[in-house]
Amino acid sequence: MADVLLTGVAGFLGSHFADALLADGHRVVGVDNMITGAARNLGHLSTEPRFTFVAHDINNGLEFAGPLDYVVNLASLASPVDYSEHPLETLMVGAFGSRHCLELAREKKAVYFFSSTSEVYGDPLVSPQPESYWGNVNPTGVRSCYDESKRFGEALTAAYGRAGLADVRIARIFNTFGPRMRTNDGRAVPNFIVQALNGEPMTVYGDGSQTRSFCYVDDLIDGLMLLLFSDVTTPINIGNPKEMTILEMARLIKKTTGSTSEIVFRPLPGDDPKQRRPDITQARQRLGYEPKWTLHEGLVKTIEFFSGK
Ligand code: UDP
Numbered sequence: 001m002a003d004v005l006l007t008g009v010a011g012f013l014g015s016h017f018a019d020a021l022l023a024d025g026h027r028v029v030g031v032d033n034m035i036t037g038a039a040r041n042l043g044h045l046s047t048e049p050r051f052t053f054v055a056h057d058i059n060n061g062l063e064f065a066g067p068l069d070y071v072v073n074l075a076s077l078a079s080p081v082d083y084s085e086h087p088l089e090t091l092m093v094g095a096f097g098s099r100h101c102l103e104l105a106r107e108k109k110a111v112y113f114f115s116s117t118s119e120v121y122g123d124p125l126v127s128p129q130p131e132s133y134w135g136n137v138n139p140t141g142v143r144s145c146y147d148e149s150k151r152f153g154e155a156l157t158a159a160y161g162r163a164g165l166a167d168v169r170i171a172r173i174f175n176t177f178g179p180r181m182r183t184n185d186g187r188a189v190p191n192f193i194v195q196a197l198n199g200e201p202m203t204v205y206g207d208g209s210q211t212r213s214f215c216y217v218d219d220l221i222d223g224l225m226l227l228l229f230s231d232v233t234t235p236i237n238i239g240n241p242k243e244m245t246i247l248e249m250a251r252l253i254k255k256t257t258g259s260t261s262e263i264v265f266r267p268l269p270g271d272d273p274k275q276r277r278p279d280i281t282q283a284r285q286r287l288g289y290e291p292k293w294t295l296h297e298g299l300v301k302t303i304e305f306f307s308g309k
Helices: 014-023 039-045 078-083 087-108 143-161 186-198 217-228 245-257 279-286 295-306
Strands: 003-007 027-032 051-055 069-072 112-119 165-172 202-205 212-214 235-238 243-245 262-264
Touching: 003 014, 003 087, 014 027, 014 039, 014 217, 014 245, 039 165, 069 087, 069 217, 069 243, 078 143, 112 143, 112 217, 112 245, 143 165, 165 202, 186 202, 186 243, 186 245, 202 245, 217 235, 217 279, 235 279, 243 245, 245 262, 245 295
Parallel strands: 003 027, 003 069, 027 051, 069 112, 112 165, 165 235, 202 262
Antiparallel strands: 212 243
16 A cells, blocks of 8 residues: 555546545545645545545645655646636646655655646647657747646656656646546537537637547546556656547537537637647557547546536
C-alpha cells in the first residue's frame, strides 16, 4: 500500500485517478483549490477511510506531515475556456504549484508525477506526434498560458530529475472524455453532448476539419497508473491514436444521442491546433499500454452521465 498525495483531485481526471489508486489499495490525500474542481466528483469517497481531502491552493506552498511515496500533480485549468478566463492562475500553477509539489517529493523522497499535455506540441507540424517532437508553440498567443505552464512544468520536472533531486514521471495527456466532465467545461465533447441532449445548435468552431484523437477516461487512467508505477522517467504520450475531425465528432454525437439539433459553424478560436494525434509506441513498448474502449462505447457512457442516468 502506497501513500499518494494527488493534486487536482476534484477535477475530471483527478477524481478518476483517485478512484483507481484507491481501488488498487493505496491511501490517497487529495488536494484541490476547487477553481475548476467539483465536490460532487468526490462525494462517493466521503466514507472511504483511505481517502482524505484537503482544500488548498498549491501555489501558496505544500506541506504534509505524514510519509509519502508519490506526489501526483494534476492541478491545472485544462479546458481552453477555463484557462483563457484564468491565464495567470494557469501559468502560476504550472510554475509555483509544480515547484511546491517537487519540493515536497524531494523532502519525502517520493516519486513526482507531472501531468503534462499534448499542448506542449502546440499546432504540430508532425503527425502523429512522438515524444521526440519539440512542438510548434506560440509563446504569447491565447493558448500560451496553458502550453507554456506545462512546458515549464516539464522543464522543472526534468531538471529535478536530472539533478537527482526527485524520481520523476511525465505524462503527456491527449484529449480525453468521459463522465464527470463539467456541463460548462467548454470542450468539444461535453459541449456537443449537452447541446445535442437539449436540442440546441451544436457549435462546430471553424469548418470542423481540425482533428483530435479522443481517449475514453478509463483508458487514459490505465495509462497514467502504468506510468506512475513504472520506472520510466522520460515524457510519455498517453491517449488513443484514433484520429477524427471535429465535424465527424459532432455528427457522431448527434447520431448517438438521436438528437434533432442542427450543426452550426462558429469562428475558430486563436491558435486552435489543426491536427492532433498521439504516437503511443513508447507507451505500448515500455508500459504495455493499449486503449481498449471503442469511441462508441465511451460516448454511450458519457451521454448516460450527461443525461443523468
Ligand atoms: N470545438 C468546437 N466546438 C465547441 C468546442 C470546441 O468545434 O463547442 C473545437 C475546438 O475549436 C477544437 C476542438 O473542438 O478544435 C477540440 O477542442 P477542446 O476544447 O475539446 O480541446 P482542445 O483539443 O482544443 O484543447
